[in-house]
Amino acid sequence: MATHSVRPATQLQTAVALDPDVAEALRSRLVEVADRVVLTIIEEVPSYAGAFSGPMGEVIRNAVQLALGGFLTLATRRDGAAPPRAPAVDGAYQLGRGEARSGRTVEALLAAYRVGARTSWQDMAAAAVEAGIDADQLARFAGLVFAYIDELSASSVAGHTDELESSGRVRQRNLERLARALLTAAPADAVNAAAERADWEPPGALTAVVLPESQVSHALTALDQRTLQPTDDVAGLPEGHALLLVPSTGSRTSRRTLLRSLRGTDAVVGPGVDWLAALTSYRRALRCAALDLEGLVDSDDHLASLVLTADPAAREDLRARVLAPLADLRPSTAEKLTDTLRSWLLNHGRRDAVAEELFVHAQTVRYRVQQLREVYGDQLEDPAFVLDATLALA
Incomplete structure (x- = not known):
């Protein structure tokens, strides 16, 4: 996948031109500094408590070392030399994507950057002073450290955001395919496969709800988060209306809860059916909607009328x-x-x-x-x- 084009937080124009002895002293401490950064992040950022035990831990450790190495490359360049494209920036972007896939928030990611910046600055500044860096060079060194961290964190945030948007689009497409399979009476194995691809846990029952599009947002705030909302053209759906497939247990208590959640809407509620039979609930909700009743309509209260108007x-x-x-x-x-x-x-x-x-x-x-x-x-x-x-x- 192509990397995201990230505008750096700074153009990194600060020239440090570290003395060779100082640069060598810092380079010899890179692994040690990287390890301390990792340990400090584990201690201070709760979301990373168990992050370094699995495969992602090695990715993060490598990203820290790559970032520190890239920084030293920048710090040793001379005035007028074009700053190289640091591989660390691309690495930070991929790190952000990985952290999103791991379920960690962008806030946790930025907290890790703050801890890492502070820790690495403390250790590298101490090593630079010990190696004889002068005060003017130390000041420029500090400016470059924090400008560099800004660029890396911006790249990681971009990666995190892109991953969430990408995975969100993919999951939404999979949910759409699941809803389409349910509403076209696809074979059970195909519907189950669609549910698995969408990472959607099947409920005990599904209830079709037909309601005006203007009332969908209000209704969704009170309904199960697994509620499916087909956005493709749904056969038979009246213009200006939407369909929701609401998970439930299929019990009377669950139905009462659903009806209570829909108070204040003009929803028509189909029967609660086995989730694989959602099309049956939708068809009945449609027929009940055709009765032109007002307000919240429970199709269970109009079974006789539905029978009499079936043909x-x-x-x-x-x-x-x-x-x-x-x-x-x-x-x-x-x-x-x-x-x-x-x-x-x-x-x-x-x-x-x-x-x-x-x-x-x-x-x-x-x-x-x-x-x-x-x-x-x-x-x-x-x-x-x-x-x-x-x-x-x-």
Whole structure:
């Protein structure tokens, strides 16, 4: 991967031109200084307590030695000589990327640089004084030390930032692929592989939530961090709306918690299903959204309406068949008998309840039911017809 182009914190124009004896004295102490820098970082920066025991520890040690060696190369150059491109700057960039992959924050990285700068300056200044460096040269030496550390830390921060952005983009793409696999009914092994690539731990269940795009940010603050938010075109999703696939345990308690988290939104909440069956939850949420209900909608509260509207054309055919015996009556009579039949079915033949619902006298209900019996005959006692009529007229 190409390294990031980092603008140095300083142009490192400070010329020190260390005397050869001083430079040699410092170079002989490089390994010792590097080791003390590492030990001090371990002691003073908690995030690095166990960092040097694994492979990354060797990388960090090498980076410290490379940085110190690169510094001495700069410190011994003469006035007018072009500063060499220090390999340490590129090494610092790669170090920053590695630290991001290891999960350490940029704050921890900068703290390590501060500790390393202080420790290396103390040791190198003491060695330089012991080797006979003069006061003017020591002052320029100090300026170069801290300018050099600024450049290295800037390069490491750039590497850390680039790694986070790069890994974040990769993980987001993998999460998108996972969501797409779930919503296209991909084979279970393919979905599991997508979840593994996205470093996404499958939950006990997933619940589809359809809501306005303007309410997504608010909702996400209260939902499980593993919530999937497909941003590719999702088949069937109404314009201006978004889909969330929210992890849960699938229990009643988990559902109550989800609904409580979505209060104040116009979300339509599908059923909690096995996470591999997320498409089922999405389809039901879509159908419930088509009912044009207001506010927060729990699809579990509208199962009957969903059943009755599952196939509108079939329901219309069933209604026409149920009401066919009334087709030869006057329209006004047919309408009254239709209302009476519906109420009579839903109230289980309780005359007073039917009269109250239709705002008519009980005797009127009795008369109309008698008319229905004349038209339908024994069908009113046939369970199959009662079921058909209830579904058709409900």
